[in-house]
Amino acid sequence: MEQQVAELAYALDTFYFLISGALVMWMAAGFTMLEAGLVRNKSTAEILTKNIALYSIASVMFMVVGYNIMYSDGINSFIPGIGFFISGDNTPADVAAGFTGDLSYDGLGDRPYYSDRADFFFQVVFVATAMSIISGAVAERMKLWAFLAFAVVMTGFIYPIQGFWSWGGGFLDELGYVDYAGSGIVHFTGAVAALAGVLLLGARKGKYGPDGQINAIPGAALPLATLGVLILWLGWFGFNGGSELKVSDVDSANNVAAVFANTNLSAAGGVITALIMSRLLFGKADLTMALNGAIAGLVAITADPLSPSPLLAAIIGGVGGVIVVFSIVGLDKLKIDDPVGAISAHGTAGIWGVMAVLLSNGDATFMGQIIGLAAIFAFVFVTSLIVWFILKLVMGIRLSEEDEYVGADVAECGLEAYPEFVKKS
Amino acid sequence: MEQQVAELAYALDTFYFLISGALVMWMAAGFTMLEAGLVRNKSTAEILTKNIALYSIASVMFMVVGYNIMYSDGINSFIPGIGFFISGDNTPADVAAGFTGDLSYDGLGDRPYYSDRADFFFQVVFVATAMSIISGAVAERMKLWAFLAFAVVMTGFIYPIQGFWSWGGGFLDELGYVDYAGSGIVHFTGAVAALAGVLLLGARKGKYGPDGQINAIPGAALPLATLGVLILWLGWFGFNGGSELKVSDVDSANNVAAVFANTNLSAAGGVITALIMSRLLFGKADLTMALNGAIAGLVAITADPLSPSPLLAAIIGGVGGVIVVFSIVGLDKLKIDDPVGAISAHGTAGIWGVMAVLLSNGDATFMGQIIGLAAIFAFVFVTSLIVWFILKLVMGIRLSEEDEYVGADVAECGLEAYPEFVKKS
Amino acid sequence: MEQQVAELAYALDTFYFLISGALVMWMAAGFTMLEAGLVRNKSTAEILTKNIALYSIASVMFMVVGYNIMYSDGINSFIPGIGFFISGDNTPADVAAGFTGDLSYDGLGDRPYYSDRADFFFQVVFVATAMSIISGAVAERMKLWAFLAFAVVMTGFIYPIQGFWSWGGGFLDELGYVDYAGSGIVHFTGAVAALAGVLLLGARKGKYGPDGQINAIPGAALPLATLGVLILWLGWFGFNGGSELKVSDVDSANNVAAVFANTNLSAAGGVITALIMSRLLFGKADLTMALNGAIAGLVAITADPLSPSPLLAAIIGGVGGVIVVFSIVGLDKLKIDDPVGAISAHGTAGIWGVMAVLLSNGDATFMGQIIGLAAIFAFVFVTSLIVWFILKLVMGIRLSEEDEYVGADVAECGLEAYPEFVKKS
Amino acid sequence: MKMITAIIKPFKLDDVREAISEIGVQGMTMTEVKGFGRQRGHTELYRGAEYVVDFLPKVKLEVAVDGELVDRVVEAISKSASTGKIGDGKIFITPIEQVVRIRTGETGAEAL
Amino acid sequence: MKMITAIIKPFKLDDVREAISEIGVQGMTMTEVKGFGRQRGHTELYRGAEYVVDFLPKVKLEVAVDGELVDRVVEAISKSASTGKIGDGKIFITPIEQVVRIRTGETGAEAL
Amino acid sequence: MKMITAIIKPFKLDDVREAISEIGVQGMTMTEVKGFGRQRGHTELYRGAEYVVDFLPKVKLEVAVDGELVDRVVEAISKSASTGKIGDGKIFITPIEQVVRIRTGETGAEAL
Ligand SMILES: Nc1ncnc2c1ncn2[C@@H]1O[C@H](COP(=O)(O)OP(=O)(O)O)[C@@H](O)[C@H]1O
Numbered sequence A, B, C: 001m002e003q004q005v006a007e008l009a010y011a012l013d014t015f016y017f018l019i020s021g022a023l024v025m026w027m028a029a030g031f032t033m034l035e036a037g038l039v040r041n042k043s044t045a046e047i048l049t050k051n052i053a054l055y056s057i058a059s060v061m062f063m064v065v066g067y068n069i070m071y072s073d074g075i076n077s078f079i080p081g082i083g084f085f086i087s088g089d090n091t092p093a094d095v096a097a098g099f100t101g102d103l104s105y106d107g108l109g110d111r112p113y114y115s116d117r118a119d120f121f122f123q124v125v126f127v128a129t130a131m132s133i134i135s136g137a138v139a140e141r142m143k144l145w146a147f148l149a150f151a152v153v154m155t156g157f158i159y160p161i162q163g164f165w166s167w168g169g170g171f172l173d174e175l176g177y178v179d180y181a182g183s184g185i186v187h188f189t190g191a192v193a194a195l196a197g198v199l200l201l202g203a204r205k206g207k208y209g210p211d212g213q214i215n216a217i218p219g220a221a222l223p224l225a226t227l228g229v230l231i232l233w234l235g236w237f238g239f240n241g242g243s244e245l246k247v248s249d250v251d252s253a254n255n256v257a258a259v260f261a262n263t264n265l266s267a268a269g270g271v272i273t274a275l276i277m278s279r280l281l282f283g284k285a286d287l288t289m290a291l292n293g294a295i296a297g298l299v300a301i302t303a304d305p306l307s308p309s310p311l312l313a314a315i316i317g318g319v320g321g322v323i324v325v326f327s328i329v330g331l332d333k334l335k336i337d338d339p340v341g342a343i344s345a346h347g348t349a350g351i352w353g354v355m356a357v358l359l360s361n362g363d364a365t366f367m368g369q370i371i372g373l374a375a376i377f378a379f380v381f382v383t384s385l386i387v388w389f390i391l392k393l394v395m396g397i398r399l400s401e402e403d404e405y406v407g408a409d410v411a412e413c414g415l416e417a418y419p420e421f422v423k424k425s
Numbered sequence D, E, F: 001m002k003m004i005t006a007i008i009k010p011f012k013l014d015d016v017r018e019a020i021s022e023i024g025v026q027g028m029t030m031t032e033v034k035g036f037g038r039q040r041g042h043t044e045l046y047r048g049a050e051y052v053v054d055f056l057p058k059v060k061l062e063v064a065v066d067g068e069l070v071d072r073v074v075e076a077i078s079k080s081a082s083t084g085k086i087g088d089g090k091i092f093i094t095p096i097e098q099v100v101r102i103r104t105g106e107t108g109a110e111a112l
């Protein structure tokens, strides 16, 4: 029976991984809808195109090279190795070989306890998530093909290299940097690459007035934006829930359950505080702030959705909801134009999330967390800036003024997102 | 191996719970889209705000106090106890302790067989469902913050108290009231609270003419409403499928499978009959009736999705689809204005569902079902009415006439759901 | 413990089936949104009605008779038997009886290893998928009730009969036709029935000009179309992933994982090549082509998502993405008007998928694959044509010119999909 | 023959239509327009940034009437469209030289 | 110079545009409007409740033409817009005192 | 009193509004229209099929002004709406016989 029990556990963990991965894949739809709802009509079809294309590019690039960089043996703990394509999977014999009769995490030893291919699938959707964050921040003014070129480099190299540092066994792992499902490794990374792009790209025309005034450019379809956030919320159960990496024993199952409950509560906390903040600051219940609040809550808990009590999880999310509102207003003051609030929700809230680990997780150290953030920032910002800059020289990254005025949809995709609806000019 | 098998079963049941709960969470998106599609443009952003906020409030309030009321020891079988926050989880030792080598439900004894935290997560999304029902019925004219205040009381106290009666081991449980996944406990409850609110609130301006005529106020975006119903349909597999509470042995697995198949067929039956009814009564295939028919079918089967044969399940749903059409038309005659048909689909069809248990489930008694409905109605209606009334006195529950004319979006949220689209005035 | 392990495996496989089936059910929402996004405003509510109604009819008809045809004993290997309604499920004793202690597929013998009701549920959503394909191709000009009448025959008889040939143990199965999850059996079948309908129905008024010009009729809401494709993408993990039919041992689990990864990569490949093709051919990145490319990639891998390496999977999808672009342009040249590209994405790409099996699966033969396609085409085309023709005689299948001009929404459903938005005339 | 063009508040449309119909005018054409005038727009905050709404939604009604009816129609519109608050709108009277009913080819007052 | 304003059925727009272009008129301006007239709206049922559609979608075409062309344009519109059914619409002719082409500052017939 | 009707490029709306306001004109009415003219539309490809966009989005501004202001307003519009490229639009001047302010019943120049 031992073999059977080991196989069943392997099957359950693999299935759990795959379902988690499918939920994370679903986040691609969440970002797509969120961004399509928060840009203007005239940039909607292009942002849709960008999102479905970036997901596809991420999938292929990570298969071709990224996965093998991130989980390489590594030349040293800073420089990963390289490899191509995806190799085979475990055999029943591998699985049975080291089985000690103990299903718990500690009893695993070196034994493979889930399918490698399932692991690849789960990882591939993470890199797509990081890339999705970027498309929103540079929306409405960046050239489609320049963006997709950046996606090739980001998902094939930049993300995997920094991912190697923590999850591939590199120096951040050794240093004790704690980041359960990737507040820093995924969300902050995406936000930093976005920031580099936005700085080079500049703001949308008309966003900032000549005498310093900040003009609102309302999103065209808030139901889609709301749907997007609810999709992300659902997908996040896979993102965080799957990051326990095991469900097949009592402790792991309890952990996964705690992660689900905390993830939900943190998002809820973010919504509530962001809504209250916007009521206090602006006098109205700004729906888009509540939406960003939800994401901020989700990002904030992602660095450790396991250790906090449910109450603390709600508070961590709640603080995230406050932070995101101030961050959005603050970035606008700095004339950093982020149409969907991605840099605030994934970046600023990501920083908070990484530091909030210290509230409940004894394994984390202040220095470890700070160094983790600094390393990610330095590496991702510099490499992204270089890549954006090269693209700028080679093909240009910004739409011509006329194309921006007409809209990326007609200029880049040759069609309109809502051709039959009469729109305000 | 015994310990391992017990742990694996625990893990599988926990995972099944969590996935079911995630599907139920997804119903929040379903309600949001359904309601956003069936209100007018000018109330859309506000209904989105309400939905995401009510879900968040439900999550937090149930964590803070609701869960501990619903599953308290109880002062007696009418009055539950109270407690706060969520406590720890089972240990591997607890799980192994009472393991008899029998995985079936009967063999469980007192042994915990799934994570308590997963149970909390599964329960928390149910209370959000009940609350979501209400937002649709009071849409387009209720003040945002009054509604959210009601949500605090409903999800923290009213729902948990009546939930205690059946699912927490209170007097309805003792009396033999049968309600598998909550046609009464969740859906009828939501509809009754909504009814109390609507009665106090009155109809939308222009809905009923001076000489008794009933004016149609078409929903602004039927694709969103349809998406919402399909989301609910999917989520309901978690709602009903998870309510078996166990999947880890042959009988439980078969039961869960039967619940999935029956839930699907009942919804299908509801669509078909509602569509035919609307063709017969109105001469056209009214899509919105088909949508309400799907929900009515789902609600109707929820009180017992296990006992009926697949054919009977389709019939129970089909009757639900007929009932909902007449209920919608009937409530309009009574000048009870329910923009999305929530009271009919969850209330009237909920009554039918609770009584339809008698068709196939020998454990249910006519008196037990009737008393269950009566108790829920009496308690929820009276308490809700009181809360709505207090809110009316304290802060007012209805938008000013001008705000209602301008629309809740601008009045309450300071933005528009579709700012760039030209709309009919 | 043997009994327990067998039960646990049974439970896991049943749960895996149900979750896979739920994901496939979700594809109904995908088709609905895709089609609602690609038709014009004035046909949107009707296409929504068709989609929710066809899914319901498929569910009921397959329960009443289709399932019993498809999985009948068969009069011979061409003519299936008939039967009605759904019978009972396996008992714990059945499951335990033949348990050899070997969980692998080969060790199963005749032993039931998952719930029959779960199997029914999984199958029922497949027939709905086939039917969904049709609604898009005949959109904007077919009468609602004629379409629904066709759905009754298609889901109750035509699909089950040809399904019997391969999956019910009929002659295609004997002949060695290899079609893992149904590129041919489901997708090509749907496309062929659609083609028959379109040929009888003719093109939408204005689609083809008098002197051979082809006029574009842009879809009204591309965000919905994109959402639809992302929903389908997610649902396809259930469609292909569930078609392994087992997850509970190491080999099966690895297979399911490989299927997930390959399905994802093939879709990604289709997006990338379709986007590049549209850039090369039309000068712009046509989003709708990228969307059809995703579906073509998914359809193409469906005939064998297990044997190809990840790289080959991406290539198979990539070829699908190229094929679909040429197919769409080609069908337009033949004046075959398919508003959503269903015949190309499911039919042409389906043919490619069935033949692409030969690239990696040694069990498939050229003749077997060809005969499979030919048999499906011949049977489905002829029977569909006859049914469409009878419907044409009996009730008419095409909207009157005036109704088509006004739009199916007002003509058939008596309402508008977006009544408040101002639309271009 | 005159064209009476009225810019009114959207929610008064039904009242105005009824008032005109009562006088016996059988047709009119309505356009959704945006008005800028003494009734100032408002400033909204969206994500903390300002958002000025200058142009307010108005409805433009065009009614072609025969000379003798002009005054009565103007009066009917004035009364039914008035709320007494700023932004109630304007009525413009302009000359029409000829009218043709497309269906019949009728011209002049008969074409109305 | 005259302004010819035609209210027509939306699906006739292309025919009318072609008919006018053939005469040599080079420009026109189109507005989506709603018409109320002898062609009555219809009553729909939505969820069992009545729903009166009073105002029907129409297209308003405005064509400024020099005096001599007026009759030919009116005739061209009349013919191409006619279906013979009620609701075909009207043509109004009104005087224009001056025209300016913004780009060049040209005025009068040259500005058209 | 005259009605000045200008067909302009949509993105010039704000400039034109400001230019007119500066002269002291207090009100105007804006309509979204589609223009057909020398500025030809373009052909798009959608799924490989052609798609001609004939009518381009324009904005129609209607400004009623008292006689003396007419020239200044026309000039202000001309200047502020001009890009020098084809399609800049036209200005039409037509007579108004009477104006009424609905709120007060004022007529003539006072009603503006
Ligand atoms: N000079 C004008 N020319 C054209 N339309 C005008 C003019 N002045 C006002 N309007 C229209 O009339 C509407 C109401 O005018 P406003 O000055 O706001 O209030 P009131 O009508 O009470 O004086 C404006 O929104 C605009 O559409």
Ligand SMILES: Nc1ncnc2c1ncn2[C@@H]1O[C@H](COP(=O)(O)OP(=O)(O)O)[C@@H](O)[C@H]1O
Residues within 6 Å of the ligand: D026, D027, D028, D029, D030, D062, D063, D064, D065, D101, D102, D103, D112, E007, E034, E035, E036, E037, E038, E039, E040, E056, E058, E085, E086, E087, E088, E089, E090
């Ligand atoms: N007196 C009027 N003033 C302005 N527009 C009118 C008038 N009468 C009719 N119209 C416009 O002409 C359209 C057609 O008129 P209607 O009376 O329905 O049919 P017909 O043109 O065949 O007489 C109306 O929908 C309306 O837009």
Ligand SMILES: Nc1ncnc2c1ncn2[C@@H]1O[C@H](COP(=O)(O)OP(=O)(O)O)[C@@H](O)[C@H]1O
Residues within 6 Å of the ligand: E026, E027, E028, E029, E030, E062, E063, E064, E065, E101, E102, E103, E112, F007, F034, F035, F036, F037, F038, F039, F040, F056, F058, F085, F086, F087, F088, F089, F090
């Ligand atoms: N004869 C006309 N009558 C009415 N509107 C016209 C006329 N000619 C042009 N227009 C309007 O003016 C706009 C600009 O005209 P166009 O010929 O394209 O360029 P330009 O104004 O530079 O000559 C057109 O889009 C149309 O709306």
